[in-house]
Amino acid sequence: MNNLVIKNTVLFVVLVLVQVLILNNINLFQYLNPYIYIVFVIFYPLRKEKGSFLFLSFLLGLAIDFFSNSGGINAAATLFIAYIRLSLLSKILNKTDFDFQTFNIRSISLGKSFSFILILTFIHHLILFGLEYFSFNSIETIFTKTLLSTLFTTATIFIVIILFTKKN
Template sequence: MNNNLFKILFQFVGLILLQVVVFDNIHLFGYVNPYIYIAWILLYPLKSERGLFLILSFIMGLSIDFFSNSGGINAASLLFIAYIRLPLLTSLLRKVDLDYLLFNVSSMPFTKLLSYISILVLSHHIILFSLEYFSFSNIEIILKHTVLSGIFTIVLLFISVQLFSPRK
């Protein structure tokens, strides 16, 4: 248990630092920014307490907002995807596949893993950019940022999950 707690905290702090120091400074073509900290939501163990998970997700988003001076938009979008993660997994997987004690993201079939990552990333991005621009007159910019940053983030997260999550 302690080993798992240290691993979770290391991922938590490491992804915040990686996002703030490295990925917040990447601006491809003016629209593409990767949001790698979403990996923490994807990889957090299902067997852990949900309330703690939501609180930690909010704190992670708030930490990124603090360093990015973005006024809570990361906290709101990260909390939302943390909240929908379990219902999304239950709708994507059969009950037999979703054993809370043995579940591992890397054991998901390719199409379901891609769907899981894509839905969470695009949900996060549409909320993030909608709150950032906060106007229907900017809908084109919101959609452009969501799609372009979303594709880049999905590719990075898919590769990260394949490389760094333990095999079953």
């Protein structure tokens, strides 16, 4: 338990720093950035009690907002995907009861974990860019940015998962 707290605290801090100090400055093709910090939502252990998880996700988004002067858009988007995580997972895996203690993103098949991450990332980015532009005039920009960034983020998240987690 204690080990888990330390691990997630370190993950939280590292993700914030990596995101704001390195990844926000990548600017691929001049405007694409991967938002890797949402792996927190993917990695955080599944529990029946999800109050602390929701609160931590909110805080993570808010921390990113503090650094990038973006109001509360990251907080809103991250909180939303944190809230739908469990129901989305049970939809994708087609079951309602989980082995909460041992569940791990590497323990499900590659295709299923891919669609899980892709959908979460897409929803997160859509909320993020929707709130950032906040106008129907720029709906085209919102969708292009969402789609391209989703591809970029998903690819980077997969690299992170392969590099930093052990296969069961």
